[in-house]
Structures are given as C-alpha cells and as structure tokens.
Amino acid sequence: MKISSVKGTRDFYPPQMAVRNFIADGWKAASRRCGFEEFDGPIFEYLQMYQIKSGDEIVEQLFHLTDRGGRDLAIRPEITPTLARMVNEQINALPRPIKWFSIPRLCRAERPQKGRLREFFQWNIDIIGEESTLADAEVIFCSIDYLRSTGLTPKDVVAKISSRKLLAALLKNLGLAEDKLSVLYPILDKKAKIPAEAFTEMLGKEISDSNVIHTIMKLMDLHNADDIAGLVNLNEDAKTALAQLQDLFKTLNAMGIGEYCRFDMSIVRGLAYYTGMVFEVHDAVGDLRAVCGGGRYDNLLKDFGGPAMTAVGMGMGDCVLEILLRERGILKNDTLATKTLDYFIAVADPTLADKAVELAAKIRQAGFSCEFPYKTGALGKQLKQASGYNARKTIILGQEYIQDRQIIIKDMTTGQQQVIAEQSLSL
C-alpha cells in the first residue's frame, strides 16, 4: 500500500538534511558567539495559549488536536508563547538578562507557497529583562552576524529598522486615538505587500480625514529620521523614541554592521504585541518575503500571567533563507557532503574481510569514522566506493598484511600511498 507525504511538509533525504544542518549549525554558532543559551519546549501546547498573543485569527492557522482526555491542543505555530510560559514559571530562579535561543520545528495550516510551508524551522533569539537599547542592538547584531557568516553582504541583505513607540507617538500627534493604533498596525504592515490602491482603501476604512491618510502615506516612505519633523510635529514621546533609535544606530555602527542597517518607517510588524524597536531583514532585491523579523515587546510575560518585564527578540525561518542562500550561490547542490569518512578499509584479498571488520571497529572505538565493504569485490570498485563516501584515507589490506602485517594507507586527496606496520597506525 502506497501512501504519500502530507502537502506542505518536507522529506529530508540526506542531501536536504545536510542543508538543514548547515543552516541550523550556523544559527547555533551565531547564537553561542553572542552568548545565547539554548532552550526548547514541547511540540504541542494548550490551544488557548496561542490565542493570548495572536488572537482568535491564529486558530485557523493551527493544526489542532483533541487528546483522549478531551483537551484542546495545538502543534506550535511559534515558540514565543512557550518562551513566555517557561520564563514565567521560573522567573525568580533565572539570572537576568535572560538570553535564550531556540530552533523549533513549527507548523502552520497555511496554503503552501514560495518561502512558506506548513512545516518549517525557525531560529528564535530573545533577551528578557534588559531595557537598554544595547539589547535591541544585540538582537539585530546576532541576526546580521549569522547572515554575514554565510557570506551575505550589505549588497544582499538589509535590516530595515523602525520604532513602534515612534510610530504610535506620530499617529497620536495626527489626532488618532490610542485604541485605533492596534487596528492600524496590521494595515500599515501590509503596505509593501499589497498594491497602493488597496492599501489606501484599507486605511480609508479606518481614517476619515484624507489629509491624515496622506501624511501617513508620506511617513511610511521615509528612510531618513531627520525628515520626520517636516511632516509631523514631534511631541515629547516622539522625541524620546527618536533619540532611542538614533542611539541604536550609533551602537549598530560601532558594532560594524552599520552598512547592513537602515531606518525604514514602513516596517511596522503586524502583531499588536510590539511596543518599541521593530525590524525586518529583507533581501536587497526585495523579491522575497522577509528573511527575519522582530522587535521589542513589553507586555508578553504579563499577558501570560507573569510580571511586567521588557523583552526583545527575533525569528528567522529556514524556507526564505534557503531560497536566498541558493539565489546568491552560497548553497549549491554539490556544496554539502552527506557523508564523510576518516577511513575506508579496502580488502585486496577476500581472506582479509574479517580483519577489515575488526580494524574498522578499532578505528571507530578510537573516535574516527570508518567503513568497510560488506562484499569484497575488485579493489578498484572498493576505492571508488571510498571516494563516493568522501573518505580522507583508505587503508588497503592485501599481500603486505598477509606476509608482514603491514597495511597500505592511501591519502585520497593526494593519491599518495604509504606502507606501514599495522601497530604503527596512529589512532
């Protein structure tokens, strides 16, 4: 009986697994370079948990299940709610700042499309309990530090940075009420993703004054913070937010990633939960979804029954990233070996097959990777097998072994051969 995989999921054959590991290993290395500790949670949580942060709309995107006890559960579509739950549960025992990273497998019941699958991996980094813009800078730095380590330059990717606090202050200065803001964020977030007309129409449904709409449209196009004052009066809140942003850019420059970063008022992020700096990294060409996104959030722990504590974080999925790495030639089909060996043992005389097994076991016990042929055929075929496995060295057991307990060691890169006593093999 033949059954296929479920649409929107991926099978990781060894070549695809090598790519997944290449990406995840890079994420882990960047996290550790920047001092983040790894955590993880369960693959499913109570369904209700996902409604707290993201509202009822999220339920449609969830793979939900009911267990035998009748509990409503869901496969995690994101890990931030789990992070909030876990931190709250040990809030008094955890030294601050809490700097954690995770690479969860996540599932969303969306329509599969380019860069968006139903199952994916997402790198998350979060700093909890640190108000200073240094923490904002750390999160952006770590994201860029990873991308830079793959070989992506400022010509390939750009971190677009703005501030919810600044945006909120400006919108209020334009006469919009506080409770209108959380309705406007998801609309403003769509600006780059939908046609201009559709965007204006959506704004028009929420704002009656066409002058205000006009000013917002102009604000959204700003790439220089100095130009804001020409469009809207800066009240105290806006001035504070602007000063913080300028402080952040100063730090990013000191960190040597200024070239990757720029101010962009159109970065809003859809979710209501952001309260300060917001950012997204995009490919410079701009034909892909965001590579990653994040920002500061002040109320999440509290919303999950914990204390008021500020935090800043970032999430980067593997799907868009992989497309980008391939487009830039960093990932090629032949870049990553699925198998490498320290030693392959070839058998030139079939009576030595048992000896090959014994030697391979010894080599493995010494901590090296090693394989031997299950069937001893022609030597040339075995050497070909060794090459196919990317063996560094091949040990050949033949007449020299039968006569003098000597083995031939062939360096598979240079082709050079050396005959040594078996006991001289340094493991």
Add this chain to the structure above:
Amino acid sequence: MKISSVKGTRDFYPPQMAVRNFIADGWKAASRRCGFEEFDGPIFEYLQMYQIKSGDEIVEQLFHLTDRGGRDLAIRPEITPTLARMVNEQINALPRPIKWFSIPRLCRAERPQKGRLREFFQWNIDIIGEESTLADAEVIFCSIDYLRSTGLTPKDVVAKISSRKLLAALLKNLGLAEDKLSVLYPILDKKAKIPAEAFTEMLGKEISDSNVIHTIMKLMDLHNADDIAGLVNLNEDAKTALAQLQDLFKTLNAMGIGEYCRFDMSIVRGLAYYTGMVFEVHDAVGDLRAVCGGGRYDNLLKDFGGPAMTAVGMGMGDCVLEILLRERGILKNDTLATKTLDYFIAVADPTLADKAVELAAKIRQAGFSCEFPYKTGALGKQLKQASGYNARKTIILGQEYIQDRQIIIKDMTTGQQQVIAEQSLSL
C-alpha cells in the same frame, strides 16, 4: 492568564537542553563513526500510515488531527513508516546499502510513567538492502559503540540477542501453525514484563497442549544456543537460523564488543514485522525498560508499496537512557555547562562601555563567543559574571586602555593576567 504545559511533555530549560544535546550529539557522533547518513521526515503523516506496520491498536496511542481539508493525520509515534515511505519513493536513485540515521521527536498518547513520556526523542539507525549478518552486526555495534562512548561498561548494559527466524522454526517444530506465530510473539515478548502466572495463562489461551507450553517456557529461559537441541529437534530452518546467529556472535567478538553481547531466547520483540535477528539492550541490573531494541525486518518496504528488500534497524529513546546515565553517575546536575564563552569583556572605567561593545562585535565576527556587560558596575561584579558564564578569558578595559590603548587579558582558569596592545589581540 496562566496556562501550564501539557502532561507528559517536557520543558527544556538550558540545563535540560544541555542534557538533550549531550545525548543527541553522542548519537550523531556514533552514527557518523559507523558511516550512517542523517535523514528526517515531517512531524505528521497520514494516520493510515501508522496502521500498516503496527495495526489498529496503534491508533489509540496516536495524537491524531484532522486538517482543514478533512484529512486524518497523526503526529508521528515512530519514524520507521516514514523511512519506508521515503526509501520507496527514491528506491531506484539511492545507492545501496542505504545506511541512514535519524533523531526524530516522537509523540505517543500513553500514560506517562518512569522512562515513558508522551513526547520523546528516539535515535534510529537502519541499514536497507544488505542481507549479510554483517549488517546485523553493524547495527548492534553502533548501538553499543555509542553506549560505550558514554562510559557504560559490560557491567552496566547488556545486548540480549535472539532470532525470530530461529524462534519461528522451533515453534513450528513444536507443532504450532504459521498463522499462530504472529499472535504468540506479543505474548512471548511480555515474559520478562509480567508475572509468570499471568504469562502462562496468556499462553494457555492460545495453546492447548500443556507440554508445548512447558517446552516454550523452558526455551524462553535459554542463554546458551547449544542447549536448544536438548529441548526441541532442530529442523533445517532452525539449523540455518542458528548458524547465522553463531556467525553474528563471531563478528561481534571480532568487533571487540563480545563482552556486551549475549544470546537470550526470551528476546522476541512484540511487533509482527521482525523476521530475523532481534535484540534489546538492557541495564545489567534489569530494573529499567529496554534502553534500545531492534532487529531485521524483510517486508516493511513491500508493505508500503515498494519492492521486497531486507533491512535491519534499531531505536533508542532518550528517557530510559537519561535515567540510566544518571543512575551510573555519567550525567550529574553539574556535568554540563549551559553557557561557555571564549571572552568576556569587563569595563573598569564606564567611559569605555562603547569600546567594549565595539571590541565584542569584532571578537564575534572573528568566530569567537564573547559577551560584555549591559550595565557597567564594579569590576569584581563583572568578573563574577564572567565566571558564571564560564568565560575562558576576560579582557579588562581600564586606565591602560585610556592611556596606551592596552588591554588586560585575564586567564580565568589560572588567574594570570597579561597586558598587551589592543592590536596584538590575536583573533
């Protein structure tokens, strides 16, 4: 609003995550030493897939879900069906033997108890397309090679090995019909797990002849293959199976793990799908569930719509293993650091805080892990922070830097300090 985690799942705070990584890293290293390539599949598959190998009973143990298209899906309770599906889909493109490993996250809706959770990780290794007992030996070797690498000795764990082929031949010799065997396997498998009376009673329901039951009970207690002939006549099938087992033990001895291995007729494995060698690794004391189990299976690929192709594999969960590693003192609470740093930068003069940020970014870009304090307090407090992060070295920025652009490097192990020019820092 406070929501808890779901019963039977685990939160991996950094210390628990370090243990999970310690186990998974060991599994990966052993797999690669023995030449296995990594693969993985989706976290959910069509529900039906799990009924093919394990029958309808498995459905009760599944977390199943219905997606928006009305498809019946299940979170994977094991990865072998996925393996069979994936291999079948590329059967003509994959070079043989296929030697694959995976460390899937699996979920089973069971009652949580010691060594058994609703969500766990399981190391799987499989060799597909190789009939030789060398492949059986490789799978047992790799399992033991891992356990040995943690420090477990033959006094701690034992691989109990038997053969379904042998058992089947002997049971048939006792007059039992072929179609009775698959009913008997799950019962025989329970021998060590239930009281003797309950076991005899279960056998009595399937076998009417009390002499046959008596002989089976005696067979199950055998630890020396030579004693079989004293209980049952060995027909040709039994002789072949016995010779294969003896061949296997010869190879395991040559591989240097003979001390870990012993013949044990009571190892049956419950699932019908095993067709040859079967084995389980148990703790020597015998008070835990099996650490791992596996064997040869000939029909799985065919059952999943593929060709007839033999295979042999093993699965090892993380829960029982972790208990064992702790009981043997290999894992202690203070064994694993959740965070280590190459450098910590301490700031003896608050005017140098920006310089610390800049230097940390440079050190990270060079590939080293580095942290700096978000708040510059007393130097002693910063050095304490560096120790807490297990920093190898602390760079101190103070008067020497202000006057001569010199930095102090403190080796955190020896306590020795060195003053060097900033440019001399070799990264």
